Structures are given as structure tokens and as C-alpha cells.
Amino acid sequence: xxxxxxxxxxxxxxxxxxxxxxxxxxxxxxxxxxxxxxxxxxxxxxxxxxxxxxxxxxxxxxxxxxxxxxxxxxxxxxxxxxxxxxxxxxxxxxxxxxxxxxxxxxxxxxxxxxxxxxxxxxxxxxxxxxxxxxxxxxxxxxxxxxxxxxxxxxxxxxxxxxxxxxxxxxxxxxxxxxxxxxxxxxxxxxxxxxxxxxxxxxxxxxxxxxxxxxxxxxxxxxxxxxxxxxxxxxxxxxxxxxxxxxxxxxxxxxxxxxxxxxxxxxxxxxxxxxxxxxxxxxxxxxxxxxxxxxxxxxxxxxxxxxxx
Numbered sequence: 001x002x003x004x005x006x007x008x009x010x011x012x013x014x015x016x017x018x019x020x021x022x023x024x025x026x027x028x029x030x031x032x033x034x035x036x037x038x039x040x041x042x043x044x045x046x047x048x049x050x051x052x053x054x055x056x057x058x059x060x061x062x063x064x065x066x067x068x069x070x071x072x073x074x075x076x077x078x079x080x081x082x083x084x085x086x087x088x089x090x091x092x093x094x095x096x097x098x099x100x101x102x103x104x105x106x107x108x109x110x111x112x113x114x115x116x117x118x119x120x121x122x123x124x125x126x127x128x129x130x131x132x133x134x135x136x137x138x139x140x141x142x143x144x145x146x147x148x149x150x151x152x153x154x155x156x157x158x159x160x161x162x163x164x165x166x167x168x169x170x171x172x173x174x175x176x177x178x179x180x181x182x183x184x185x186x187x188x189x190x191x192x193x194x195x196x197x198x199x200x201x202x203x204x205x206x207x208x209x210x211x212x213x214x215x216x217x218x219x220x221x222x223x224x225x226x227x228x229x230x231x232x233x234x235x236x237x238x239x240x241x242x243x244x245x246x247x248x249x250x251x252x253x254x255x256x257x258x259x260x261x262x263x264x265x266x267x268x269x270x271x272x273x274x275x276x277x278x279x280x281x282x283x284x285x286x287x288x289x290x291x292x293x294x295x296x297x298x299x300x301x302x303x304x305x306x307x308x
Contacts, residue, residue, distance in 0.1 A: 056283050063280025064287075087281055089247045090262040094288070097161050097258060098230050100251055101168035106222055108169075109176035116177075117184040118206055136174035141234040143170040148238055159241030161251040164258070167235035172225045179221025183214035216303040223296030227289040236261040259285040 063069050072086025112132070116125055147167045151157045187210050195205040211218075241254030243265055248256040257265075259281055266278035 053286075056279065056286060059275075060279035060281075060283030063276060064283060069280065069284075085245075085277070087259070087262055087277070087284065089245065090257050090259045090281065091284065091288070092247050092249065093161065093256040094230055094258040094260075094285075096249065096251055096256065097164050097168065097236075098226050100162060100165035101172055101229060102222070102226055104165070105169040105172040105225075106176060109173045110180050110218065112173075113177045113180035113184060114206060114211075116181055118202070118210070132174050132177050135170065136178065138170065139234075140167070140171055140232045143167045144234045144238050146170070147235075152239065159239055159254045161240060161248075161253075161256040163239040164235045164256075165251065167239060168229040168232065171229050171232065175225040175228065176222055179224070180214070180218050183217035183221070184210060186217070187213045216300040219303065220296045220300045223292050223299075227292045230289060230292075231260060231285060233260040233264065237264060259288070 066086075068086045070086065070091070071088055112128060115122065116129060119125070144167045147163055147170070151166060152159060152163055157163060191209050191213060192205055195209045196202065200208070236258045237260075240256060240258065240261055243257035243261050244255035245257075250256075263278045263281045263285070266274045266281065268274075
């Protein structure tokens with residue numbers, strides 16, 4: 001026997017009932033209210049940033065249009081009453097201090113992060129993790145006072161750009177350690193296991209497989225740490241010594257200025273010319289940090305693992 005359906009083909013086909021329930025009016029209202037709250041919070045958060053950028057750009061853009069601003073210095077110019085001085089001495093000083101801090105802190109921080117991730121059973125993991133957490137919460141003024149007491153006074157090193165870099169190192173290490181640690185944890189364990197299964201030693205697996213895979217994220221963390229310490233004021237105020245109006249390149253001598261120190265010195269004067277300089281220097285510092293962030297983004301994208 002063959003079963004037949006008692007259906008009249010001339011009748012219109014009835015649509016099956018929808019599997020989805022109609023969203024109630026109350027749920028739609030609550031959803032829109034939550035969206036409005038989130039949008040309001042975003043606007044409240046973005047207003048100070050836009051206001052800050054507008055103020056700095058409107059008051060500092062005039063200084064940046066002068067070519068002498070970038071390539072000249074302030075030697076022989078009374079910056080409290082005269083215009084036309086450059087700040088190359090502050091730009092060069094900031095870059096030298098950041099470069100010294102980066103060269104010393106990055107290897108230490110990266111190796112520390114590798115130990116924490118790749119050798120989790122080591123007895124050093126717990127105390128090192130504890131110290132990194134403590135160091136991450138240390139204010140810049142505390143790190144500065146430590147360097148001043150131990151190195152500047154205790155070891156008679158004197159005020160210098162190198163002393164500033166030492167304080168920056170204490171601030172950079174926990175940032176780089178944490179960012180590198182997170183990037184290394186994102187590397188799939190399958191890559192490590194495949195390399196070890198081929199008989200490759202663990203240290204070579206770390207250097208040839210793990211680190212290259214996480215390199216893009218590691219570089220982003222490093223550049224963000226550099227951008228953070230370049231804006232610190234406490235180290236340069238206490239450890240740099242009297243600021244020079246000329247370009248100084250010897251990090252072991254006193255007098256090397258930087259952008260935060262230049263801004264502070266100009267702000268201390270109430271003359272109209274001084275406000276021209278400190279607004280221009282503030283905008284210059286923002287641009288330098290923005291360039292570092294752009295470089296970090298470009299390198300991160302260029303060095304990211306290619307997937308098909």
C-alpha cells in the first residue's frame with residue numbers, strides 16, 4: 001500500500017509557523033536604552049580627548065610651521081621674550097634617553113617573559129611574577145627617587161641622561177614583560193609540540209618558532225612602553241640636571257634636556273613667548289608618540305604570521 005496525503009493542490013500553501021518568537025516591546029525598549037547609555041558613555045569619554053587635542057593643536061601648531069623649530073636650538077635666544085628658537089635639543093634628548101632605556105630594558109624584559117611562559121615549573125616563576133607585579137604598580141616618582149638615592153648620590157654618578165634612562169628602565173620592564181608574556185601565551189602549543197617532535201631542542205624552538213610567531217605583538221608592546229616613558233616628567237625633573245639650550249649627545253653629562261623638561265621650564269615663566277614654546281613642545285611630544293604608535297601598528301601588521 002502507498003500512503004497518500006489528503007491535500008487539495010488548488011488550496012494555497014500555508015507557511016509554517018516561525019521558529020523565532022517576536023521580540024517584545026519591553027525587550028526592545030531595554031535594548032535601545034542600553035545602547036543609548038553606552039553611546040552616552042562613549043561621548044563623555046571622547047569629549048576630553050577631543051577638547052585636549054583641539055586646545056593643543058590650536059595653540060601649538062604655529063610653532064611647528066617654523067623649520068627652525070625642528071632643526072634649530074634655543075642657544076642665544078631668550079625664550080621668555082623672544083620667538084624663533086628651536087627645540088632640537090629637547091627632541092634629541094628625549095630620543096637618546098628613550099633609546100638607552102629601550103636597549104637595556106627590552107632584552108631583560110623579553111627574556112623574563114620567556115622564562116615565565118616557557119618554563120612555568122621553575123622555582124623562579126613565582127617570585128619573579130610577584131616582583132613584576134610590584135614593579136608595575138610603582139609610581140614614576142618612586143622609581144626616580146630610588147635611582148637618585150642609589151646611583152646619583154650613592155654611587156656618585158651625578159645627574160645625567162643616563163640616570164634618567166635608569167628610571168625609565170624600571171618603568172618599562174613590567175610593561176614589556178606583561179605584553180610579551182601575553183603574546184607568547186597566544187602561540188599555539190601545537191607549534192611547540194611539532195618542533196619538539198622533530199628533535200629540535202627547546203631553546204631553538206623558542207628562538208625559531210615561538211618568538212617569531214609572537215614578534216608582531218611583542219613589538220607593539222615595546223613601542224607602547226617607549227611612548228609611555230617618553231612622556232614621564234618625574235625622571236627628567238630630578239635626574240637630568242639643569243637643562244641646556246644646546247644639543248647634548250653625551251648621556252653621562254648633565255644638561256641634556258627633553259620635551260617634558262622643556263615644557264616644564266617654559267611653563268614656569270609667565271611671559272607670552274614662553275606659552276608659545278610650551279604649547280608647541282606639547283604638540284611635538286604628542287606627534288612623536290603618535291608616530292611611535294603608527295610605527296608599532298605598521299610593524300605589527302607586517303610581521304604578523306601569514307595565514308592562507
